[in-house]
Amino acid sequence: MSFDVPFILPVLPDSARLVEDYEDIISSNWFTNFGPKERAFSAAVAGRIGTSGAVTFTNATIALMGLIRGALGPGERASHILVPSFTFAAGPAAIEWAGFTPLFVDIEPEGLQPDIDQAYTALDRRDDIAAILLCNTFGIGNSAIARWEALAEQHGIPLLIDSAAGFGSDYADGSPVGTAGLAEVFSFHATKPFAIGEGGAVTTDDPRLASTMTSFQNFAFEPGIGATALGLNGKLAEIPAAIGLRQLERFDAALHSRREVLARYRAGIGDGWGFPDGIERSSVCFATIIAPDRSRRDTALSSLVAAGVEARAYYAPVVHRQPMFSDAPRAGTLAVTEAMADRVVSVPVHESMAPAAIGRVLDVLGTVTA
Numbered sequence: 001m002s003f004d005v006p007f008i009l010p011v012l013p014d015s016a017r018l019v020e021d022y023e024d025i026i027s028s029n030w031f032t033n034f035g036p037k038e039r040a041f042s043a044a045v046a047g048r049i050g051t052s053g054a055v056t057f058t059n060a061t062i063a064l065m066g067l068i069r070g071a072l073g074p075g076e077r078a079s080h081i082l083v084p085s086f087t088f089a090a091g092p093a094a095i096e097w098a099g100f101t102p103l104f105v106d107i108e109p110e111g112l113q114p115d116i117d118q119a120y121t122a123l124d125r126r127d128d129i130a131a132i133l134l135c136n137t138f139g140i141g142n143s144a145i146a147r148w149e150a151l152a153e154q155h156g157i158p159l160l161i162d163s164a165a166g167f168g169s170d171y172a173d174g175s176p177v178g179t180a181g182l183a184e185v186f187s188f189h190a191t192k193p194f195a196i197g198e199g200g201a202v203t204t205d206d207p208r209l210a211s212t213m214t215s216f217q218n219f220a221f222e223p224g225i226g227a228t229a230l231g232l233n234g235k236l237a238e239i240p241a242a243i244g245l246r247q248l249e250r251f252d253a254a255l256h257s258r259r260e261v262l263a264r265y266r267a268g269i270g271d272g273w274g275f276p277d278g279i280e281r282s283s284v285c286f287a288t289i290i291a292p293d294r295s296r297r298d299t300a301l302s303s304l305v306a307a308g309v310e311a312r313a314y315y316a317p318v319v320h321r322q323p324m325f326s327d328a329p330r331a332g333t334l335a336v337t338e339a340m341a342d343r344v345v346s347v348p349v350h351e352s353m354a355p356a357a358i359g360r361v362l363d364v365l366g367t368v369t370a
């Protein structure tokens with residue numbers, strides 16, 4: 001089915017500029033394995049975020065696996081990693097692939113972000129939590145980030161952060177998302193605000209962690225020795241790296257435009273409907289709206305789709321309701337996760353989105369009554 005207003009509409013670099021990059025790559029005869037475009041893109045990502053290092057990856061899911069392995073070494077099933085269920089399943093899947101067990105934590109209702117109070121209780125009561133995989137859900141920098149860092153430090157465990165949709169977002173104190181915890185992970189998938197197609201990066205100030213991840217993404221090979229640990233292939237190739245470099249040149253304008261679209265949605269939304277706290281500090285991957293109740297959420301979704309708007313419900317079903325993860329342990333009740341998953345409706349945000357498309361979304365939502 002095609003929609004008048006698709007969920008995503010990535011703006012990719014001007015093809016004339018990319019032709020030059022493509023010709024550079026062909027003439028250098030260097031297509032992947034830490035080539036000049038990838039090296040420049042990694043440096044530019046670190047420079048933009050303000051960390052000492054950035055390791056680019058073929059996608060964020062493999063970056064998450066590399067980060068968990070790099071921070072903790074080979075996993076043990078008896079060892080848990082705290083992670084929200086209200087997120088994309090890639091984080092919990094990466095935990096499993098790295099050999100650990102996800103332990104689901106609830107969210108708070110205002111920002112839909114992981115609940116720090118439940119995390120405190122879980123870490124006080126259990127001694128089998130090896131790390132926290134905080135998710136900056138919807139790319140929104142957690143408003144309690146300093147408390148999360150203090151909690152991890154108090155228990156001597158790493159704070160790893162899945163900020164997949166948050167390249168360009170800021171924390172409440174104005175510092176960039178990408179600078180907190182031991183490391184943060186970004187996705188550059190076509191659906192994200194900073195899109196190159198498939199790609200990802202981990203930003204960190206820990207050079208040892210960066211070099212472990214670089215080894216992991218290159219089969220854990222060492223020259224003359226071969227595989228020194230369990231690695232895989234997670235390297236970013238030259239063509240997507242070249243796209244990333246071009247995207248960075250115009251990213252500030254893209255960010256500005258996405259935030260303006262959000263501002264229009266906020267100005268036009270009806271009483272009883274809301275947005276997660278902090279969304280205005282994000283790079284606005286899409287706009288998740290919180291409906292007054294489930295029935296109006298359901299009506300909103302079906303009416304939007306009927307009106308040609310590709311709306312979705314992020315994140316529903318939540319991860320602990322998905323078959324793969326239905327048996328995973330929980331840190332406590334997931335009552336807020338379940339309640340809020342029934343009330344979310346996610347609407348498109350495009351760079352330079354047509355005012356008529358924004359108006360169509362708002363008009364449809366305006367017709368939804370109890």
Ligand SMILES: *Cc1c(COP(=O)(O)O)cnc(C)c1O
Binds near residue numbers: 163198
């Ligand atoms: C998109 C996303 C991912 C996966 O990113 P890929 O680059 O597609 O692997 C992981 N976590 C969250 C929260 C995401 O939104």
